[in-house]
Amino acid sequence: MKKVLVVLVFISIIVACSSSDSSDDTPTPPTPTPPPSGTAFQRSAMLENWADNIIIPSYQDFSSSLSDLNDAFGNFTVSVDENNLLALRNAWLEAYLAWQRVSMFEIGPAETLDYRLNMNIYPVAVEKVETNISAANTDLSLPSNRDAKGFPTLDYLINGLGDTDAAIVARFNSPAEGSDLLNYMESLISDMVMLTDQVLQEWTGSFRTTFVQNDGSSATASVDRYVNDYILYYERFLRAGKIGIPAGVFTSTIAPENLEAFYKGDISNQLFLEGLDAVQDFFNGIGFNSSTNGVGLDDYLDDLEVIRDGQNLSDIINNQFDTSRNVIADLNSFQEELRNDPPVQLLLAYDEVQRIVPLLKVDMLSALDINVDFQDADGD
Amino acid sequence: MSRFKLYIHQKTEAAPLAVFRILFGVLMVISIIRFWSYGWIDKLYIQPKFFFSYYGFEYIKPLGQFTYLLFLICAIAAFMVAIGYKYRISIIIFFLSFTYIELMDKTTYLNHYYFISLLSFLMIFLPAHAYFSVDALKNRNKAFQYIPKWSIDSIKLLLGIVYVYAGLAKLNSDWLFRAMPLKIWLPSKFDVPILGNYFGEEWMHYAFSWGGALYDLSIPFLLLWSRTRWFAFMLVVIFHVLTRVLFPIGMFPYIMIFSALIFFDARLHKKILNVIAKLLRVNTGYFENKRQFSLKNKLFFKLVTSVLILFFAIQLLFPFRYLLYPGELFWTEEGYRFSWRVMLTEKAGYTQFKVVNGQNGKWFYVDNTEFLTSFQEKQMATQSDFILQYAKFLEKHFYAQGHRNIEIYVDSRVALNGRLSTPFIDPNIDLTKQRESFKHKSWIIPFKDDIKGI
Numbered sequence: 001m002k003k004v005l006v007v008l009v010f011i012s013i014i015v016a017c018s019s020s021d022s023s024d025d026t027p028t029p030p031t032p033t034p035p036p037s038g039t040a041f042q043r044s045a046m047l048e049n050w051a052d053n054i055i056i057p058s059y060q061d062f063s064s065s066l067s068d069l070n071d072a073f074g075n076f077t078v079s080v081d082e083n084n085l086l087a088l089r090n091a092w093l094e095a096y097l098a099w100q101r102v103s104m105f106e107i108g109p110a111e112t113l114d115y116r117l118n119m120n121i122y123p124v125a126v127e128k129v130e131t132n133i134s135a136a137n138t139d140l141s142l143p144s145n146r147d148a149k150g151f152p153t154l155d156y157l158i159n160g161l162g163d164t165d166a167a168i169v170a171r172f173n174s175p176a177e178g179s180d181l182l183n184y185m186e187s188l189i190s191d192m193v194m195l196t197d198q199v200l201q202e203w204t205g206s207f208r209t210t211f212v213q214n215d216g217s218s219a220t221a222s223v224d225r226y227v228n229d230y231i232l233y234y235e236r237f238l239r240a241g242k243i244g245i246p247a248g249v250f251t252s253t254i255a256p257e258n259l260e261a262f263y264k265g266d267i268s269n270q271l272f273l274e275g276l277d278a279v280q281d282f283f284n285g286i287g288f289n290s291s292t293n294g295v296g297l298d299d300y301l302d303d304l305e306v307i308r309d310g311q312n313l314s315d316i317i318n319n320q321f322d323t324s325r326n327v328i329a330d331l332n333s334f335q336e337e338l339r340n341d342p343p344v345q346l347l348l349a350y351d352e353v354q355r356i357v358p359l360l361k362v363d364m365l366s367a368l369d370i371n372v373d374f375q376d377a378d379g380d
Numbered sequence: 381m382s383r384f385k386l387y388i389h390q391k392t393e394a395a396p397l398a399v400f401r402i403l404f405g406v407l408m409v410i411s412i413i414r415f416w417s418y419g420w421i422d423k424l425y426i427q428p429k430f431f432f433s434y435y436g437f438e439y440i441k442p443l444g445q446f447t448y449l450l451f452l453i454c455a456i457a458a459f460m461v462a463i464g465y466k467y468r469i470s471i472i473i474f475f476l477s478f479t480y481i482e483l484m485d486k487t488t489y490l491n492h493y494y495f496i497s498l499l500s501f502l503m504i505f506l507p508a509h510a511y512f513s514v515d516a517l518k519n520r521n522k523a524f525q526y527i528p529k530w531s532i533d534s535i536k537l538l539l540g541i542v543y544v545y546a547g548l549a550k551l552n553s554d555w556l557f558r559a560m561p562l563k564i565w566l567p568s569k570f571d572v573p574i575l576g577n578y579f580g581e582e583w584m585h586y587a588f589s590w591g592g593a594l595y596d597l598s599i600p601f602l603l604l605w606s607r608t609r610w611f612a613f614m615l616v617v618i619f620h621v622l623t624r625v626l627f628p629i630g631m632f633p634y635i636m637i638f639s640a641l642i643f644f645d646a647r648l649h650k651k652i653l654n655v656i657a658k659l660l661r662v663n664t665g666y667f668e669n670k671r672q673f674s675l676k677n678k679l680f681f682k683l684v685t686s687v688l689i690l691f692f693a694i695q696l697l698f699p700f701r702y703l704l705y706p707g708e709l710f711w712t713e714e715g716y717r718f719s720w721r722v723m724l725t726e727k728a729g730y731t732q733f734k735v736v737n738g739q740n741g742k743w744f745y746v747d748n749t750e751f752l753t754s755f756q757e758k759q760m761a762t763q764s765d766f767i768l769q770y771a772k773f774l775e776k777h778f779y780a781q782g783h784r785n786i787e788i789y790v791d792s793r794v795a796l797n798g799r800l801s802t803p804f805i806d807p808n809i810d811l812t813k814q815r816e817s818f819k820h821k822s823w824i825i826p827f828k829d830d831i832k833g834i
Contacts, residue, residue, distance in 0.1 A: 041580075043570075216571040244745075252737075252744040304567060308800035316800070358730040358793040362761075362801045366728040369568035372758055378490060378630035
């Protein structure tokens with residue numbers, strides 16, 4: 001009898017040793033009844049909502065706004081005048097706003113392509129742009145050219161080449177550099193279109209399934225990985241990139257030239273707010289351009305009954321999103337605020353925006369038992 | 381006293397300790413290979429720019445590329461322990477190299493690494509090479525069939541302390557009456573087959589909490605009593621395999637499962653050794669020589685017994701040092717480590733350091749990712765001694781960059797066992813003015829809630 005037991009125990013240990021995640025050895029529960037009523041939160045439902053109602057429609061919208069931009073650019077090349085410059089600028093702004101709704105999805109194809117870094121690194125390296133323009137045939141796929149393309153470089157070309165629209169148009173019409181400028185702008189736009197097509201194609205192709213089916217709870221599961229990417233976006237690109245760095249919170253020196261859309265000069269606030277809306281909508285699982293409130297992180301928290309100080313954590317987070325929005329909406333273009341040093345109003349607003357970070361990174365991640373980053377070290 | 385003398389000279393079969401030595405050595409070799417193959421030596425000890433030292437051990441740092449050599453030495457020593465070749469010197473080298481590794485950065489502190497350090501220290505004083513070892517094979521005079529009973533009992537005692545103290549630590553209101561942190565951890569394991577379907581249920585959280593506490597408190601006694609031993613061992617296997625499935629705790633479950641074999645009597649161990657002997661074509665009869673091991677040298681005997689008595693006295697008392705500190709232990713973590721508080725809290729934190737020029741009031745925030753790995757940042761955010769050490773490092777760093785009149789403040793938030801995150805460190809305290817010591821850190825903001833229990 002004991003011999004049999006020895007053998008059994010050792011076999012089970014060996015099985016346990018050899019199969020890291022296998023659960024062959026987990027004892028069966030006492031009552032083999034079907035799983036409890038369908039209240040358990042389905043991560044797959046959330047992933048489907050993210051992919052089908054938020055991510056893919058956002059990319060589609062951004063893609064079509066890029067083709068509008070391309071059309072406006074086509075008209076501009078046919079007739080370089082102030083009217084067409086205005087139309088081009090409007091199309092650029094529309095596309096830039098649409099970009100704020102996709103920039104946070106740096107996972108899968110976007111991550112592989114370094115999509116965000118290829119589309120929107122600022123400040124733009126003006127000297128590099130000037131060199132590229134006169135050199136012609138620049139290889140825009142080189143990582144060294146990332147700060148000489150995308151939205152910020154377009155910003156420089158349509159807003160920064162002269163003090164007035166007339167002066168800008170004059171440069172595009174000048175025999176010395178006009179065609180080089182147009183050629184460079186054309187290659188910029190087609191680079192953006194190409195990258196976006198690639199990302200969208202993957203999402204509408206196989207990646208959507210890969211993403212949705214990876215609905216487990218390991219560190220490499222879609223939810224765990226994307227929530228980390230999402231928080232990173234909020235912390236580094238929305239909070240630090242759009243406000244913190246220009247306001248000099250990491251250096252104690254203000255840096256207005258680091259504002260997003262620096263040459264346009266009056267839309268940094270608008271772009272930030274669009275980004276903030278996108279982040280909050282994503283948190284709530286609200287579909288793109290719709291009022292349908294699908295399954296999101298808020299529902300996940302509510303399903304787990306995450307209540308803090310008598311309040312749903314999801315409400316606490318939403319309230320802080322709202323507070324931040326109100327404070328930012330009361331500001332001017334940021335450029336305006338940065339005329340003061342220190343820019344007190346902008347710094348106060350930054351603190352409000354900052355308050356969301358611990359709520360997401362500490363309270364939400366802890367409640368959902370999601371690890372910060374992929375830390376493959378042992379615990380105890 | 382005479383009972384003690386009688387006990388101290390009692391003899392028992394050496395086979396269980398030999399099996400223990402072999403399994404310990406083999407598991408340590410596997411652990412080091414596993415650690416190395418995952419690239420953790422590079423990731424944890426070579427890439428970081430800054431390491432968190434233990435107070436009083438600041439001189440112990442990773443050795444750059446030589447860190448690999450250190451792990452290699454440790455693995456070779458473990459292998460030599462397993463085969464019982466030059467046992468004493470091997471186990472001393474293993475203890476020193478392993479402990480050095482653990483002291484290099486307290487970010488990686490785990491109770492079970494501490495357990496390995498303690499166990500290997502204890503093994504220095506045990507005649508684990510008396511039976512079924514290369515040492516004994518090479519020298520007939522070093523082979524003994526019997527060893528002092530206390531040498532096996534001391535391992536049982538250490539295991540018993542680990543379990544019972546881990547159980548006592550669970551006797552608190554969060555664990556027992558709020559089912560925290562299992563209420564947070566279990567629902568996220570929904571993809572475990574079968575059981576996963578029930579992990580969202582509240583009764584399951586309580587069942588696991590109470591079951592875990594009961595298991596820890598009772599298992600040493602169930603293993604000691606021969607009538608419940610096999611049942612207890614089944615529980616050990618089930619419990620540790622379950623923890624292995626649920627949590628990323630590496631080799632620890634296997635170490636505990638195999639360690640529990642020490643409670644069985646020598647017949648089982650001889651069977652195990654016979655299997656190994658057949659594979660290696662060794663004659664086990666050689667070791668059945670009826671000889672008894674004892675420490676002949678009186679001075680040496682006194683030394684060993686007093687070291688072990690002191691060792692266990694410290695083990696029994698050290699976990700209670702937290703009573704000397706004010707405030708909630710789970711919040712301040714003053715006296716938390718080295719006390720078998722295993723998987724006890726769900727804690728996460730966030731820190732934002734502010735560097736202020738005390739003269740002109742200019743300030744800026746620190747980007748922690750510039751200096752710390754995400755693992756280090758995570759560990760730092762919830763532990764006050766890490767926060768202070770990091771602030772001191774920042775002071776030095778920015779001084780070297782030319783900053784003067786440096787003051788450093790921290791805006792920190794910590795969430796404990798499903799409570800809303802609240803400020804952890806007083807944001808008005810200039811950390812550059814604080815000193816590390818074993819005294820209470822008065823600049824920790826007191827815990828807002830109340831956790832009752834041990």
